[in-house]
């Protein structure tokens with residue numbers, strides 16, 4: 001018991017020290033220090049996808065179907081842990097059977113995003129997150145775009161350009177690097193804090209983006 005409490009304390013203080021604002025909104029589940037490549041984590045991938053594609057203002061951010069926290073997602077009954085194929089969440093994002101979600105004019109999730117959600121449910125729909133901040137070189141296609149695609153694209157694409165801002169590709173991102181709005185909005189410094197309706201991106205992700213910018217923000 002003492003040991004468990006102690007490791008909780010260590011992880012807790014690591015998070016406090018290393019992350020000014022950490023994983024969006026809801027960070028009470030299991031937090032692993034390292035990110036396992038085969039695991040899909042709720043805090044790192046699923047919640048950001050739900051916030052940017054389903055819980056935009058006026059949609060599922062309040063009321064009966066509120067997709068902004070682990071508890072409210074699980075209480076909604078649309079996720080059956082271990083059973084992606086009978087989970088309503090998976091049916092609607094696949095556009096099958098009942099209402100297709102997100103509805104037009106919003107963009108459908110990509111097949112990679114749908115697969116992440118299925119895998120997370122298949123792995124037991126756990127309340128998990130990982131920290132995994134290493135200091136390798138980050139590349140746009142492999143590292144930076146996946147972060148922006150998961151956390152920003154849903155609210156900043158042709159069908160849903162929040163604040164008339166587009167985050168669709170390298171050219172869009174490069175312009176935001178040059179005018180300072182990318183880091184400014186990630187830090188809530190001079191710009192509204194993004195992702196909207198969250199307490200900010202995981203600090204490790206911000207560090208990755210900052211490092212890529214420091215290395216010349218290349219289209220690599």
Ligand code: HEC
Nearest residue numbers: 051052056151152155162163165181185191192194195196
């Ligand atoms: C849930 C929807 C949503 C998500 C997710 C989201 N944004 Fe936004 N964003 C908006 C809206 C709406 C605005 C318009 C300003 C406002 O309402 O605060 C905006 C405005 C902005 C602005 C201009 C802010 C300013 O003060 O001028 C930037 C820059 C921006 N977003 C970048 C991002 C980035 C980078 C991400 C991902 C890390 C992101 N956004 C994720 C909805 C979102």
